[in-house]
Amino acid sequence: MSEKKKAERSPDELVEEIRITDAAESQGTDVKIDEVKEVKDASSPDAENARPKPVPKGSRRGSKSMQVEIDRLKELASGNEEKYKRLLAEFENARQRHEKESMKHYDIGAKEVLEKLLPVVDNFERALDAVPEEDKGRAFEQGIDMIYKQMMTAFTDIGVTPMNAVGKYFDPEFHNAVIHIEDENVGENIIVEEMQKGYMYKDQVLRHAMVKVAN
Secondary structure, eight states: OOHHHHHHSOHHHHHHHHHHHHHHHHTTOOOOGGGSOOOOOTTSHHHHHHSOOOOOGGGSTTHHHHHHHHHHHHHHHHHHHHHHHHHHHHHHHHHHHHHHHHHHHHHHHHHHHHHHHHHHHHHHHHHHHHSOGGGTTSHHHHHHHHHHHHHHHHHHHTTEEEOOOTTSBOOTTTEEEEEEEOOTTSOTTEEEEEEEOOEEETTEEEEOEEEEEEO
16 A cells, blocks of 8 residues: 555544454454555545435425326225215115015005904903803903903004094094984084994004994
């Protein structure tokens, strides 16, 4: 190594050279000073200038096209969200319509069956009314009464209720007047007797009540 190059070396380079030489002499190895690599100080201005510097965001290649693509995807996502909401609302409306139609058909079928059971209820009531008072405590009569009450409980559970028309104003939507009487003690168009019980199924007339009405 020439004297000129030695003079140009930094103190750090000289320290590194001395360290390597001492280590080689302690191991009995010949070291050529010319083979010592130059060590640059990481804190020197040259090292700082050699580091790659980040490119400003606005100067990055493709940033404008990327932003355009992001905006397009956002608009597409927003449109898909609106379509999803509309489809969800249409599905919910269709489900509700289907439930209403199914319930309507169910009620129609239920009414047909219940109408056929009402004469059985009438016969139970006639049989119980015909039992003499002294015989009502017998096991047979009590069994008939229990069956009747069980049937009426089942009717109530599914929405069948008697009209109990006596004392109410006559209404052709619910009552069928078969007898008219003159009675000064009763108001006009008041039902005084129920010849045959009327029944409701939920909010629909299951059977009109056959009634006696005061004029």
